[in-house]
Amino acid sequence: MAAPEGGVRARLWDAPVRIVHWALVALILFSWWASEDHLNWHRWSGYTILGLVVFRVLWGFAGGGAARFASFVKGPGQVAAYARTLFDRAPSNVPGHNPMGGWSVLAILAVLLVQVGTGLFTVDIDAFEGGPLSDRVSFETGRAMAEIHELVFRVLQGLVVLHVAAVVFYLVYKRTNLIRPMVTGWRTFPSDPGLAGAPAWRFVLCVAVAAALAWFVSKGLRL
Known part of the structure; x- marks a missing residue:
């Protein structure tokens, strides 16, 4: 579909990516x-x-277009090349996460996994409250996990601040609105980026696997 300004309005982010993104924002604040x-x-x-994180990891391999890790996880050479253009004022037309942003996405997902993983083993100072796997470790280990859990959250806060700062930088300095496509799914490009979607059965399978794993963990890995 041609955009009014002469570019091509194309689907960038599919619904699963957008739902996971905003759900994580809400749940991190809620947690x-x-x-x-x-x-x-x-x-x-x-x-x-x-x-949600497990689903996003699975969708990074099974999804289509810009959702796939292969579309935005680049090697050191491409990251360095993109970094040299970072302060160019021209709008960014990368169809999805740029090479630097791609690694920040992986970092946030990894930290979230560590955050949740340590929380599964935590125990409070009175040994009254604990994660579903806290009975698998000693009290001392559970307390150490609680401290790591708190520390990792500080790292997560730092990554979120950097993420928000990058979005503001692109909006103000590079005149590229990264928020609107993550809400609507659509973005205008100079030419069609050719981002193909994924079949519905992959989405259903990824949801089923992620939900089953989260449920199994919530039960303390017990059926």
Whole structure:
């Protein structure tokens, strides 16, 4: 579809990517709020985050177009080449995550997995509240996991701040709105980027696997 300004309006982000993105934003904030006085909600939020991250990892291989890791995870040479153009004022026309942004996405997903993973083993100071796998480790290990859990959240906060700063930088300096496509799914390009979608059965399979894994973890890896 031709855009009014002469470019091509094309589908960039599919619904699964957009839903996961905004759901993670909401759940990270919710988990932070619930971490002190609403631990049961905090746990269920964590299980949901685990399911979403697992789905996003699976979708990075099974999805289509810009959702695939192969489309945005680049080697050091391409990352360095893109970094040299970072302060050019021209709008960015990369169809999806750029080579630098791609690695930031992987970093956030990895940190979220560590965050949830450590939470599964945590135990509070009174040994009254704990994650679903806290009975598999000693009290001392559970307390150490709780401290790591807190530390990893600080790392996650730093990554989120950098992510938001990058979005603002692209909007103000490079005149590229990265927020609108993540809401609507559409973006205008100079030419059609040719981003193909993925069949529905892959989506259903990825959802089923991610949901089953999150449920199994919530039960302490017990059927």
